[in-house]
Each structure stands twice: as structure tokens, then as C-alpha cells.
Amino acid sequence: MDTWLSVLQALLTPQGGWSVEFFVRVILSVALLYILVIFIARGFGARTFASFTSFDFLINVAAGSLVASSIMGRNLTEGVLALLCLALLQWATSFLSARSQRFHDVVDNPPVVLIEYGQYREAVMRRARVSRQSLEQQLRSQGISDVAQVRLAVLESGGSVSVVQGTETGHPGTYPRRAD
Incomplete structure (x- = not known):
């Protein structure tokens, strides 16, 4: 029973332990990334986080993973840069896909x-x-x-x-x- 309790305690305790710094870091990370996601969605268009194609779906999954990793990570900068790069790649892909049928056929499933x-x-x-x-x-x-x-x-x-x-x-x- 002691083993179970110690494992449970280890699972529920953040790395470095509970502290005010931990709470502030998580709250600030969430707030900053929330603002960034709004900025990206508004700046790059509604399609950035909508699920229209299989490529868009993959972008959404990757973006969610990046946001979660950034919130829980020690440094926000890498996550912000990665999320901006991902949004830019998605924008470029949708831009090219809308202008080139050949490119569209490469990145999207046909009906x-x-x-x-x-x-x-x-x-x-x-x-x-x-x-x-x-x-x-x-x-x-x-x-x-x-x-x-x-x-x-x-x-x-x-x-x-x-x-x-x-x-x-x-x-x-x-x-x-x-x-x-």
C-alpha cells in the first residue's frame, strides 16, 4: 500500500514540487499562448485551426501538442516559434493549394x-x-x-x-x- 501511495504522490506532484513559481509559470504560459493562438487564428485566417482536410487536421493535432508542451515546458520561446512556424506552413500550404490544382492533389485526399x-x-x-x-x-x-x-x-x-x-x-x- 505504501508503494501505491508513493507512486500516486509522484504522479500528482509536479517536477520540482508545488510552488508559487510553478503556478505562476503555468498561468502565464497559458495566458501568453492563448493570446498567441488568437493572434495566429486572426492573422492567418479562420482556416488555420479549422478541420477541412487531412493536412489541416494534422496541423491542428501538432498545434495542440506544441501548445501543451510549451505550457508544461521550462521555456516558452521554443513553443512560440514552433507554433508560429507551423501556422506559417499551414498558411503557405493552403495558399498554394488554392492556386495550384497539382499542389492541392499532393497535399489533400481526393473526393x-x-x-x-x-x-x-x-x-x-x-x-x-x-x-x-x-x-x-x-x-x-x-x-x-x-x-x-x-x-x-x-x-x-x-x-x-x-x-x-x-x-x-x-x-x-x-x-x-x-x-x-
Whole structure:
């Protein structure tokens, strides 16, 4: 029992022990990084911390890790510089992606057509690792009770499923450029 208590105490005690300096350091780190994140989001645009693409998602995870490491670390400067560099890289990537289709294709997942004219595209669904059950759940959540109502269901680059209803023939104007 003594071993358990000593391990628990070690887990709950910050390195260097509890002190006023510890609390001030954590509070100031959080406040400064909070202000920095607001500055980055406002300065580099809303997309900086939004999850639109797989690349944006990775940036968000890395930014969260940097902020946490900076708050708990001894020196705030490295974390601030790393976070600014990360935001700048994300801005440059989105800037280039918006201007070059070739660059966009390198850094982002293409959309994938999962259902076309009421027919499941089973081989495509397997490659995209989307089960029929999860796709049907997405359809139900959008008020679709019969796959025959679906003109097009697309797995978007951000992971959501977009559905176009109708039975008209021909591709809609928003048909993905790279469907498979």
C-alpha cells in the first residue's frame, strides 16, 4: 500500500514540487499562448485551426501538442516559434493549394464517389475503407431512406459524406474532378 501511495504522490506532484513559481509559470504560459493562438487564428485566417482536410487536421493535432508542451515546458520561446512556424506552413500550404490544382492533389485526399445513381460502388468503398453500414448511417442522418434516391454520395477529403439526391442522368455540376 505504501508503494501505491508513493507512486500516486509522484504522479500528482509536479517536477520540482508545488510552488508559487510553478503556478505562476503555468498561468502565464497559458495566458501568453492563448493570446498567441488568437493572434495566429486572426492573422492567418479562420482556416488555420479549422478541420477541412487531412493536412489541416494534422496541423491542428501538432498545434495542440506544441501548445501543451510549451505550457508544461521550462521555456516558452521554443513553443512560440514552433507554433508560429507551423501556422506559417499551414498558411503557405493552403495558399498554394488554392492556386495550384497539382499542389492541392499532393497535399489533400481526393473526393471519392461511393454511390452513383442509386448503386453502391463496392470496390471503391473497400479501397476507401467505408463499410456499407456506416454509409447507410450517413444516408439516414441526411433523411434518405432508400439508396435509389441517391444520385451521388461522395466521401469528401475532410471525411464527411455529401449526398446529392435525384434520379436525373448526367453528372451534377459538383461532380468530383477525381472520382476514384
